[in-house]
Amino acid sequence: xxxxxxxKLYVERELDARIKIPKSMDxxxxxxxxxxxxxxxxxxxxxxxxxxxxxxxxxxxxxxxxVDAERALQVKVTKKASEDVRIATNKxxxxxEKLSDLGRVELLDRDARIFPGVYAPVMVxxxxxxxxxxxxxxxxxxxxxxxxxxxxxxxxxxxxxxxxGFWKDLFGFSHGLLVVNAFYENVQQDGRNVxxxxxxxxxxxxxxxxxxxxxRAPGEPELLSFxxxxxxxxxxxxxxxxxxxxxxxxxxxxxxxxxxxxKDLAAQxxxxxxxxxxxxxxxxxx
Numbered sequence: 001x002x003x004x005x006x007x008k009l010y011v012e013r014e015l016d017a018r019i020k021i022p023k024s025m026d027x028x029x030x031x032x033x034x035x036x037x038x039x040x041x042x043x044x045x046x047x048x049x050x051x052x053x054x055x056x057x058x059x060x061x062x063x064x065x066x067v068d069a070e071r072a073l074q075v076k077v078t079k080k081a082s083e084d085v086r087i088a089t090n091k092x093x094x095x096x097e098k099l100s101d102l103g104r105v106e107l108l109d110r111d112a113r114i115f116p117g118v119y120a121p122v123m124v125x126x127x128x129x130x131x132x133x134x135x136x137x138x139x140x141x142x143x144x145x146x147x148x149x150x151x152x153x154x155x156x157x158x159x160x161x162x163x164x165g166f167w168k169d170l171f172g173f174s175h176g177l178l179v180v181n182a183f184y185e186n187v188q189q190d191g192r193n194v195x196x197x198x199x200x201x202x203x204x205x206x207x208x209x210x211x212x213x214x215x216r217a218p219g220e221p222e223l224l225s226f227x228x229x230x231x232x233x234x235x236x237x238x239x240x241x242x243x244x245x246x247x248x249x250x251x252x253x254x255x256x257x258x259x260x261x262x263k264d265l266a267a268q269x270x271x272x273x274x275x276x277x278x279x280x281x282x283x284x285x286x
Contacts, residue, residue, distance in 0.1 A: 063088070141215070170211040172261070187240060189241060206278075207276075208246045
């Protein structure tokens with residue numbers, strides 16, 4: 001693990017609370033084995049304490065809003081008071097859930113789930129060895145302006161048929177791997193959107209092929225970010241209503257994938273083609 005990159009990320013989160021780190025990543029540092037890990041743990045605990053204070057303040061604010069609205073409704077039913085009751089009730093429930101999550105020690109499956117914009121540990125090749133770095137799951141290619149995040153919100157996935165198009169500056173240069181045991185997709189069923197969990201059978205950890213970038217700009221913090229490569233789906237995923245699938249590579253190809261030869265892209269495509277092909281069972285996501 002590149003502990004300096006993890007430590008740097010936690011410092012940056014203190015300055016920008018919009019940086020999203022899953023609870024499962026925080027848990028890696030709860031039993032520190034070195035000074036830098038102890039420093040990271042301290043930053044996590046300080047950040048959580050600040051978040052808890054802010055949530056308590058939000059609870060107080062919304063509880064007052066709820067009481068005021070309920071009192072107003074006793075005098076006269078108005079749209080504003082009714083909306084205040086609805087909004088305050090929802091915000092109180094959300095704040096309570098977040099406070100509970102902050103104080104919870106036992107990890108749940110959802111603590112390791114990542115969404116676009118959330119950080120995850122990604123394996124790359126650096127200084128002659130495999131290294132794990134924290135990266136944002138939405139790739140901002142080096143040299144592109146920061147507004148690419150909003151102009152191209154789908155850059156958490158890199159289509160295999162566009163690797164030498166949009167992704168030509170990363171494919172063959174910056175390859176990574178993300179370890180997952182399930183993935184989630186939005187699909188349309190009976191005219192409504194649902195989220196499905198796809199899990200390989202037999203259950204296993206998958207080495208998902210990724211592209212990554214180190215983005216720098218004057219006056220801005222360095223950003224490490226990645227995109228998962230996707231391809232046409234196997235029959236069972238297509239039948240469930242989704243048209244893309246991640247590409248889990250075989251363990252034998254790890255080092256060759258992480259050290260690509262830009263002059264031999266055919267070898268990289270061959271690795272993607274010679275992928276693991278488990279059967280994916282699906283169910284409605286919890």
